[in-house]
Amino acid sequence: MTDKEMILDFLKKNNGVIETKQFAERGIDNKVFRRLALEGKIERISKGIYIDAEQMVDDYFIMQYRCKKGIFSHETALFIHDLCDRSPLKLMMTIPTGYNTRLLKLNDHYQFFYMKKEFHEIGKMNVLSPYGHTIAVYDKERTICDCLKKKDKLDNDIVLTAVREYMRDPERDFIKLQSYADIFKISSLVHQYMEVLA
Incomplete structure:
Protein backbone atom coordinates (compact mmCIF):
# COMPACT_ATOMS: atom_id res chain seq x y z
CA MET A 1 0.00 0.00 0.00
CA THR A 2 1.41 3.41 -0.98
CA ASP A 3 1.51 6.35 1.45
CA LYS A 4 -1.37 7.99 -0.46
CA GLU A 5 -3.49 4.82 -0.32
CA MET A 6 -2.76 4.45 3.40
CA ILE A 7 -3.91 8.02 4.10
CA LEU A 8 -7.11 7.66 2.03
CA ASP A 9 -7.87 4.31 3.66
CA PHE A 10 -7.43 5.82 7.14
CA LEU A 11 -9.64 8.76 6.12
CA LYS A 12 -12.53 6.37 5.36
CA LYS A 13 -12.17 4.61 8.71
CA ASN A 14 -11.88 7.86 10.70
CA ASN A 15 -15.08 9.69 9.69
CA GLY A 16 -13.31 11.60 6.92
CA VAL A 17 -10.88 13.48 9.20
CA ILE A 18 -7.13 13.01 9.47
CA GLU A 19 -4.28 14.66 11.40
CA THR A 20 -0.80 14.78 9.91
CA LYS A 21 0.78 14.04 13.32
CA GLN A 22 -0.86 10.59 13.21
CA PHE A 23 1.35 9.81 10.23
CA ALA A 24 4.52 11.70 11.16
CA GLU A 25 5.43 8.82 13.50
CA ARG A 26 5.23 6.44 10.51
CA GLY A 27 7.62 8.63 8.56
CA ILE A 28 5.03 9.91 6.08
CA ASP A 29 6.01 13.38 4.92
CA ASN A 30 3.66 16.38 4.86
CA LYS A 31 4.33 16.63 1.11
CA VAL A 32 2.10 13.57 0.58
CA PHE A 33 -0.80 15.46 2.23
CA ARG A 34 -0.09 18.55 0.14
CA ARG A 35 -0.11 16.47 -3.08
CA LEU A 36 -3.43 14.85 -2.14
CA ALA A 37 -4.85 18.33 -1.44
CA LEU A 38 -3.67 19.57 -4.86
CA GLU A 39 -5.33 16.55 -6.48
CA GLY A 40 -8.58 17.53 -4.74
CA LYS A 41 -8.78 14.31 -2.70
CA ILE A 42 -8.43 16.00 0.70
CA GLU A 43 -8.95 19.53 1.98
CA ARG A 44 -6.93 21.34 4.66
CA ILE A 45 -9.19 22.83 7.32
CA SER A 46 -6.53 23.95 9.78
CA LYS A 47 -2.89 23.35 10.58
CA GLY A 48 -2.26 19.62 10.45
CA ILE A 49 -5.92 18.67 9.96
CA TYR A 50 -7.41 17.50 6.66
CA ILE A 51 -10.84 16.22 5.69
CA ASP A 52 -12.16 14.12 2.82
CA ALA A 53 -12.85 16.64 0.04
CA GLU A 54 -15.98 14.74 -1.03
CA GLN A 55 -17.63 15.01 2.38
CA MET A 56 -19.79 17.95 3.37
CA VAL A 57 -17.94 20.16 5.85
CA ASP A 58 -19.32 19.38 9.30
CA ASP A 59 -18.50 22.47 11.38
CA TYR A 60 -19.80 20.79 14.56
CA PHE A 61 -17.55 17.75 14.15
CA ILE A 62 -14.53 19.85 13.17
CA MET A 63 -14.97 22.13 16.21
CA GLN A 64 -15.35 19.08 18.46
CA TYR A 65 -12.27 17.50 16.88
Missing part, protein backbone atom coordinates in the same frame (compact mmCIF):
# COMPACT_ATOMS: atom_id res chain seq x y z
CA ARG A 66 -10.21 20.62 17.49
CA CYS A 67 -11.57 21.23 21.00
CA LYS A 68 -11.93 17.75 22.49
CA LYS A 69 -13.02 18.88 25.98
CA GLY A 70 -15.64 21.27 24.64
CA ILE A 71 -19.35 20.51 24.97
CA PHE A 72 -21.85 22.24 22.68
CA SER A 73 -24.03 24.50 24.78
CA HIS A 74 -26.35 27.52 24.92
CA GLU A 75 -27.87 28.58 21.56
CA THR A 76 -26.01 25.85 19.65
CA ALA A 77 -27.38 23.15 21.99
CA LEU A 78 -30.89 24.66 21.63
CA PHE A 79 -30.59 24.27 17.85
CA ILE A 80 -29.27 20.68 18.12
CA HIS A 81 -32.21 19.78 20.40
CA ASP A 82 -34.77 21.46 18.08
CA LEU A 83 -35.67 23.98 20.79
CA CYS A 84 -35.07 26.82 18.34
CA ASP A 85 -35.15 26.89 14.57
CA ARG A 86 -32.53 29.57 14.00
CA SER A 87 -29.17 28.18 12.97
CA PRO A 88 -26.54 29.63 15.36
CA LEU A 89 -24.49 32.56 14.05
CA LYS A 90 -21.59 31.36 16.18
CA LEU A 91 -21.03 27.84 17.44
CA MET A 92 -21.14 27.93 21.24
CA MET A 93 -19.26 25.57 23.51
CA THR A 94 -18.56 25.28 27.21
CA ILE A 95 -15.03 24.34 28.26
CA PRO A 96 -13.52 23.65 31.69
CA THR A 97 -11.96 26.65 33.45
CA GLY A 98 -8.27 26.83 32.58
CA TYR A 99 -8.60 24.78 29.39
CA ASN A 100 -6.98 26.46 26.43
CA THR A 101 -7.79 26.02 22.76
CA ARG A 102 -6.50 27.87 19.70
CA LEU A 103 -10.13 28.34 18.68
CA LEU A 104 -10.49 31.03 21.38
CA LYS A 105 -8.82 33.44 18.95
CA LEU A 106 -11.46 32.80 16.28
CA ASN A 107 -14.18 34.68 18.13
CA ASP A 108 -16.05 35.66 14.95
CA HIS A 109 -16.93 31.96 14.43
CA TYR A 110 -17.00 30.57 17.96
CA GLN A 111 -18.13 31.62 21.42
CA PHE A 112 -16.86 29.90 24.55
CA PHE A 113 -18.20 29.77 28.09
CA TYR A 114 -16.12 28.59 31.04
CA MET A 115 -17.35 26.22 33.73
CA LYS A 116 -15.66 24.86 36.86
CA LYS A 117 -14.31 21.37 36.21
CA GLU A 118 -16.58 19.71 38.76
CA PHE A 119 -19.70 21.02 36.98
CA HIS A 120 -18.45 20.83 33.40
CA GLU A 121 -19.74 17.35 32.49
CA ILE A 122 -23.14 17.54 34.24
CA GLY A 123 -25.78 16.80 31.60
CA LYS A 124 -23.26 15.86 28.90
CA MET A 125 -24.56 13.49 26.24
CA ASN A 126 -23.48 12.33 22.79
CA VAL A 127 -25.65 12.93 19.74
CA LEU A 128 -25.17 12.82 15.99
CA SER A 129 -24.41 16.10 14.23
CA PRO A 130 -26.57 17.07 11.22
CA TYR A 131 -23.94 15.25 9.11
CA GLY A 132 -23.92 12.06 11.15
CA HIS A 133 -20.79 12.49 13.29
CA THR A 134 -20.78 11.96 17.07
CA ILE A 135 -20.54 15.20 19.06
CA ALA A 136 -20.93 16.11 22.75
CA VAL A 137 -23.79 18.39 23.77
CA TYR A 138 -25.57 19.21 27.02
CA ASP A 139 -29.01 17.65 27.48
CA LYS A 140 -32.12 19.83 27.20
CA GLU A 141 -32.42 20.48 30.94
CA ARG A 142 -28.81 21.59 31.34
CA THR A 143 -29.15 23.73 28.21
CA ILE A 144 -32.26 25.50 29.56
CA CYS A 145 -30.43 26.22 32.85
CA ASP A 146 -27.33 27.51 31.02
CA CYS A 147 -29.41 29.78 28.77
CA LEU A 148 -31.39 31.26 31.66
CA LYS A 149 -28.21 31.80 33.66
CA LYS A 150 -26.50 33.63 30.75
CA LYS A 151 -29.63 35.19 29.23
CA ASP A 152 -28.00 38.67 29.25
CA LYS A 153 -25.32 37.38 26.84
CA LEU A 154 -27.75 35.59 24.52
CA ASP A 155 -30.60 36.48 22.19
CA ASN A 156 -33.56 36.95 24.55
CA ASP A 157 -36.15 35.92 21.92
CA ILE A 158 -34.32 32.65 21.29
CA VAL A 159 -34.19 31.88 25.03
CA LEU A 160 -37.92 32.62 25.53
CA THR A 161 -38.90 30.53 22.50
CA ALA A 162 -36.70 27.67 23.70
CA VAL A 163 -38.25 27.64 27.18
CA ARG A 164 -41.74 27.61 25.60
CA GLU A 165 -40.74 24.74 23.30
CA TYR A 166 -39.26 22.85 26.24
CA MET A 167 -42.52 23.25 28.22
CA ARG A 168 -44.41 21.66 25.31
CA ASP A 169 -41.92 18.80 24.92
CA PRO A 170 -43.51 15.50 26.03
CA GLU A 171 -40.04 14.19 26.94
CA ARG A 172 -39.18 17.09 29.26
CA ASP A 173 -37.89 16.11 32.70
CA PHE A 174 -38.87 18.70 35.32
CA ILE A 175 -37.22 16.73 38.14
CA LYS A 176 -33.90 16.78 36.32
CA LEU A 177 -34.37 20.47 35.43
CA GLN A 178 -35.00 21.28 39.11
CA SER A 179 -31.94 19.32 40.24
CA TYR A 180 -29.73 21.21 37.76
CA ALA A 181 -31.32 24.52 38.83
CA ASP A 182 -30.38 23.70 42.44
CA ILE A 183 -26.78 22.83 41.47
CA PHE A 184 -26.35 26.06 39.50
CA LYS A 185 -28.22 28.15 42.11
CA ILE A 186 -30.89 29.45 39.74
CA SER A 187 -34.00 27.70 41.17
CA SER A 188 -35.99 30.90 41.61
CA LEU A 189 -35.13 32.05 38.07
CA VAL A 190 -36.23 28.72 36.58
CA HIS A 191 -39.49 28.80 38.59
CA GLN A 192 -40.16 32.35 37.49
CA TYR A 193 -39.84 31.45 33.77
CA MET A 194 -41.84 28.24 34.14
CA GLU A 195 -44.71 30.09 35.84
CA VAL A 196 -44.80 32.91 33.30
CA LEU A 197 -44.66 30.59 30.30
CA ALA A 198 -46.78 27.73 31.65
Whole structure:
Protein backbone atom coordinates (compact mmCIF):
# COMPACT_ATOMS: atom_id res chain seq x y z
CA MET A 1 0.00 0.00 0.00
CA THR A 2 1.41 3.41 -0.98
CA ASP A 3 1.51 6.35 1.45
CA LYS A 4 -1.37 7.99 -0.46
CA GLU A 5 -3.49 4.82 -0.32
CA MET A 6 -2.76 4.45 3.40
CA ILE A 7 -3.91 8.02 4.10
CA LEU A 8 -7.11 7.66 2.03
CA ASP A 9 -7.87 4.31 3.66
CA PHE A 10 -7.43 5.82 7.14
CA LEU A 11 -9.64 8.76 6.12
CA LYS A 12 -12.53 6.37 5.36
CA LYS A 13 -12.17 4.61 8.71
CA ASN A 14 -11.88 7.86 10.70
CA ASN A 15 -15.08 9.69 9.69
CA GLY A 16 -13.31 11.60 6.92
CA VAL A 17 -10.88 13.48 9.20
CA ILE A 18 -7.13 13.01 9.47
CA GLU A 19 -4.28 14.66 11.40
CA THR A 20 -0.80 14.78 9.91
CA LYS A 21 0.78 14.04 13.32
CA GLN A 22 -0.86 10.59 13.21
CA PHE A 23 1.35 9.81 10.23
CA ALA A 24 4.52 11.70 11.16
CA GLU A 25 5.43 8.82 13.50
CA ARG A 26 5.23 6.44 10.51
CA GLY A 27 7.62 8.63 8.56
CA ILE A 28 5.03 9.91 6.08
CA ASP A 29 6.01 13.38 4.92
CA ASN A 30 3.66 16.38 4.86
CA LYS A 31 4.33 16.63 1.11
CA VAL A 32 2.10 13.57 0.58
CA PHE A 33 -0.80 15.46 2.23
CA ARG A 34 -0.09 18.55 0.14
CA ARG A 35 -0.11 16.47 -3.08
CA LEU A 36 -3.43 14.85 -2.14
CA ALA A 37 -4.85 18.33 -1.44
CA LEU A 38 -3.67 19.57 -4.86
CA GLU A 39 -5.33 16.55 -6.48
CA GLY A 40 -8.58 17.53 -4.74
CA LYS A 41 -8.78 14.31 -2.70
CA ILE A 42 -8.43 16.00 0.70
CA GLU A 43 -8.95 19.53 1.98
CA ARG A 44 -6.93 21.34 4.66
CA ILE A 45 -9.19 22.83 7.32
CA SER A 46 -6.53 23.95 9.78
CA LYS A 47 -2.89 23.35 10.58
CA GLY A 48 -2.26 19.62 10.45
CA ILE A 49 -5.92 18.67 9.96
CA TYR A 50 -7.41 17.50 6.66
CA ILE A 51 -10.84 16.22 5.69
CA ASP A 52 -12.16 14.12 2.82
CA ALA A 53 -12.85 16.64 0.04
CA GLU A 54 -15.98 14.74 -1.03
CA GLN A 55 -17.63 15.01 2.38
CA MET A 56 -19.79 17.95 3.37
CA VAL A 57 -17.94 20.16 5.85
CA ASP A 58 -19.32 19.38 9.30
CA ASP A 59 -18.50 22.47 11.38
CA TYR A 60 -19.80 20.79 14.56
CA PHE A 61 -17.55 17.75 14.15
CA ILE A 62 -14.53 19.85 13.17
CA MET A 63 -14.97 22.13 16.21
CA GLN A 64 -15.35 19.08 18.46
CA TYR A 65 -12.27 17.50 16.88
CA ARG A 66 -10.21 20.62 17.49
CA CYS A 67 -11.57 21.23 21.00
CA LYS A 68 -11.93 17.75 22.49
CA LYS A 69 -13.02 18.88 25.98
CA GLY A 70 -15.64 21.27 24.64
CA ILE A 71 -19.35 20.51 24.97
CA PHE A 72 -21.85 22.24 22.68
CA SER A 73 -24.03 24.50 24.78
CA HIS A 74 -26.35 27.52 24.92
CA GLU A 75 -27.87 28.58 21.56
CA THR A 76 -26.01 25.85 19.65
CA ALA A 77 -27.38 23.15 21.99
CA LEU A 78 -30.89 24.66 21.63
CA PHE A 79 -30.59 24.27 17.85
CA ILE A 80 -29.27 20.68 18.12
CA HIS A 81 -32.21 19.78 20.40
CA ASP A 82 -34.77 21.46 18.08
CA LEU A 83 -35.67 23.98 20.79
CA CYS A 84 -35.07 26.82 18.34
CA ASP A 85 -35.15 26.89 14.57
CA ARG A 86 -32.53 29.57 14.00
CA SER A 87 -29.17 28.18 12.97
CA PRO A 88 -26.54 29.63 15.36
CA LEU A 89 -24.49 32.56 14.05
CA LYS A 90 -21.59 31.36 16.18
CA LEU A 91 -21.03 27.84 17.44
CA MET A 92 -21.14 27.93 21.24
CA MET A 93 -19.26 25.57 23.51
CA THR A 94 -18.56 25.28 27.21
CA ILE A 95 -15.03 24.34 28.26
CA PRO A 96 -13.52 23.65 31.69
CA THR A 97 -11.96 26.65 33.45
CA GLY A 98 -8.27 26.83 32.58
CA TYR A 99 -8.60 24.78 29.39
CA ASN A 100 -6.98 26.46 26.43
CA THR A 101 -7.79 26.02 22.76
CA ARG A 102 -6.50 27.87 19.70
CA LEU A 103 -10.13 28.34 18.68
CA LEU A 104 -10.49 31.03 21.38
CA LYS A 105 -8.82 33.44 18.95
CA LEU A 106 -11.46 32.80 16.28
CA ASN A 107 -14.18 34.68 18.13
CA ASP A 108 -16.05 35.66 14.95
CA HIS A 109 -16.93 31.96 14.43
CA TYR A 110 -17.00 30.57 17.96
CA GLN A 111 -18.13 31.62 21.42
CA PHE A 112 -16.86 29.90 24.55
CA PHE A 113 -18.20 29.77 28.09
CA TYR A 114 -16.12 28.59 31.04
CA MET A 115 -17.35 26.22 33.73
CA LYS A 116 -15.66 24.86 36.86
CA LYS A 117 -14.31 21.37 36.21
CA GLU A 118 -16.58 19.71 38.76
CA PHE A 119 -19.70 21.02 36.98
CA HIS A 120 -18.45 20.83 33.40
CA GLU A 121 -19.74 17.35 32.49
CA ILE A 122 -23.14 17.54 34.24
CA GLY A 123 -25.78 16.80 31.60
CA LYS A 124 -23.26 15.86 28.90
CA MET A 125 -24.56 13.49 26.24
CA ASN A 126 -23.48 12.33 22.79
CA VAL A 127 -25.65 12.93 19.74
CA LEU A 128 -25.17 12.82 15.99
CA SER A 129 -24.41 16.10 14.23
CA PRO A 130 -26.57 17.07 11.22
CA TYR A 131 -23.94 15.25 9.11
CA GLY A 132 -23.92 12.06 11.15
CA HIS A 133 -20.79 12.49 13.29
CA THR A 134 -20.78 11.96 17.07
CA ILE A 135 -20.54 15.20 19.06
CA ALA A 136 -20.93 16.11 22.75
CA VAL A 137 -23.79 18.39 23.77
CA TYR A 138 -25.57 19.21 27.02
CA ASP A 139 -29.01 17.65 27.48
CA LYS A 140 -32.12 19.83 27.20
CA GLU A 141 -32.42 20.48 30.94
CA ARG A 142 -28.81 21.59 31.34
CA THR A 143 -29.15 23.73 28.21
CA ILE A 144 -32.26 25.50 29.56
CA CYS A 145 -30.43 26.22 32.85
CA ASP A 146 -27.33 27.51 31.02
CA CYS A 147 -29.41 29.78 28.77
CA LEU A 148 -31.39 31.26 31.66
CA LYS A 149 -28.21 31.80 33.66
CA LYS A 150 -26.50 33.63 30.75
CA LYS A 151 -29.63 35.19 29.23
CA ASP A 152 -28.00 38.67 29.25
CA LYS A 153 -25.32 37.38 26.84
CA LEU A 154 -27.75 35.59 24.52
CA ASP A 155 -30.60 36.48 22.19
CA ASN A 156 -33.56 36.95 24.55
CA ASP A 157 -36.15 35.92 21.92
CA ILE A 158 -34.32 32.65 21.29
CA VAL A 159 -34.19 31.88 25.03
CA LEU A 160 -37.92 32.62 25.53
CA THR A 161 -38.90 30.53 22.50
CA ALA A 162 -36.70 27.67 23.70
CA VAL A 163 -38.25 27.64 27.18
CA ARG A 164 -41.74 27.61 25.60
CA GLU A 165 -40.74 24.74 23.30
CA TYR A 166 -39.26 22.85 26.24
CA MET A 167 -42.52 23.25 28.22
CA ARG A 168 -44.41 21.66 25.31
CA ASP A 169 -41.92 18.80 24.92
CA PRO A 170 -43.51 15.50 26.03
CA GLU A 171 -40.04 14.19 26.94
CA ARG A 172 -39.18 17.09 29.26
CA ASP A 173 -37.89 16.11 32.70
CA PHE A 174 -38.87 18.70 35.32
CA ILE A 175 -37.22 16.73 38.14
CA LYS A 176 -33.90 16.78 36.32
CA LEU A 177 -34.37 20.47 35.43
CA GLN A 178 -35.00 21.28 39.11
CA SER A 179 -31.94 19.32 40.24
CA TYR A 180 -29.73 21.21 37.76
CA ALA A 181 -31.32 24.52 38.83
CA ASP A 182 -30.38 23.70 42.44
CA ILE A 183 -26.78 22.83 41.47
CA PHE A 184 -26.35 26.06 39.50
CA LYS A 185 -28.22 28.15 42.11
CA ILE A 186 -30.89 29.45 39.74
CA SER A 187 -34.00 27.70 41.17
CA SER A 188 -35.99 30.90 41.61
CA LEU A 189 -35.13 32.05 38.07
CA VAL A 190 -36.23 28.72 36.58
CA HIS A 191 -39.49 28.80 38.59
CA GLN A 192 -40.16 32.35 37.49
CA TYR A 193 -39.84 31.45 33.77
CA MET A 194 -41.84 28.24 34.14
CA GLU A 195 -44.71 30.09 35.84
CA VAL A 196 -44.80 32.91 33.30
CA LEU A 197 -44.66 30.59 30.30
CA ALA A 198 -46.78 27.73 31.65
